[in-house]
Amino acid sequence: MGSVNVRKNKLYLDFRYRGERCREYTLLADNTINRRRLNQLLEKIEAEIVLDLFDYGKYFPKSKKAAHFSLIDERKRQSIAAIDTHNSPLLSVFADIWLAEKKIEWSKGHYIDVSGVIEKYLTPAFGNQKISSITKQKILQFRSILSQVPGRKGEYLSSSRINHIMTPLRQLLNEAADRYDFNSPWKNIKALKVGRTVIDPFHLDEVESFLNAVPDAYKAYYITRFFTGMRTGEIDGLQWKDIDFVNKTIKVKQALSRNELKELKTESSYRDIDLIDRVVSVLQEHKGSKYTTSTFVFVNSKGRPFCYPVVSRTIWYPTLDAAGLRHRNPYQTRHTYATLLLASGESPEWIAKQMGHSTTTMLFRVYSRFVPNLTRRDGSAFEHFLNNGGH
Incomplete structure (x- = not known):
């Protein structure tokens, strides 16, 4: 001033x-x-x-x-x-070329995300500039401006979101530098530091309060979420052919994203989840109910797979309010499953397989404060833990 x-x-x-x-x-x-x-x-x-x-x-x-x-x-x-003087195109022109080439490689959801970032943020800032003329100073200035942009809820864009926006810019510049023989300005530009994921799991009595308050049409869905730890895309893409009621398992082999089934991100995400009797019973009852008429296990009134933003807005948060519980994001059902398993004394190796982790490293890093001395390996301790009200 x-x-x-x-x-x-x-x-x-x-x-x-x-x-x-x-x-x-x-x-x-x-x-x-x-x-x-x-x-x-x-x-x-x-x-x-x-x-x-x-x-x-x-x-x-x-x-x-x-x-x-x-x-x-x-x-x-x-x-x-x-x-x-470099024979390079405008960023907007090269972005169109690059997106057309990548479309065959990417999932539909990823393509929509990246093209949306380019259209909303990169093209207005750099679209009319030759891609070889974009300097490190311009990149850092652009990132600084992003930190002052309001997000959807009125708050400023988070570091995670800014990193998400900067990634396509880095990829465009590095690819163009390789094709048009100029030095990429993206040197020693580190991603912004992102805070640790908030772990705010439910206690068992809170889980029961939620399940008592949730509408009947969604009871099986949330029991399955809380007691299998499946990710949103995994459970929304779950099909009846992937459930083995005899062996009490769910085979996780795809995820639903933007109404499209896609492959899972990591090899360890492909897994068989062992089911407790409560989940088996509620799924069997759900299969014969009026709430499912599809190859997908969980569908809306039109017979289509659940749409996460709609269910979150119309069911998840209103149910939290009805049960008198503080707001948490729906991913906390997965964290809840992990912490309940740990509290019940199950083996970390078995829990990691249930969660789709390749090793126990992430399990201990994320949930370390919830880990007691663990000895069991077969899921029976968890069943006993639930049947005894969390004790």
């Missing part, structure tokens, strides 16, 4: 431009009218600085600082001109 100051009864402006302190002296006497005039001028200057529209020579043509910044601008123009 600049200021209007006085020296030898003459007013001068004191402000910062491009990281440098600037003082510009006037012949105006120190009085109320002149101070008001200079404060108005200073406000205009600072607004133009923020918008990157400030021309130092326009306001202070005889200033040494004007010549100094003019020289810097000329060098910058020469540098950009040199970069622009």
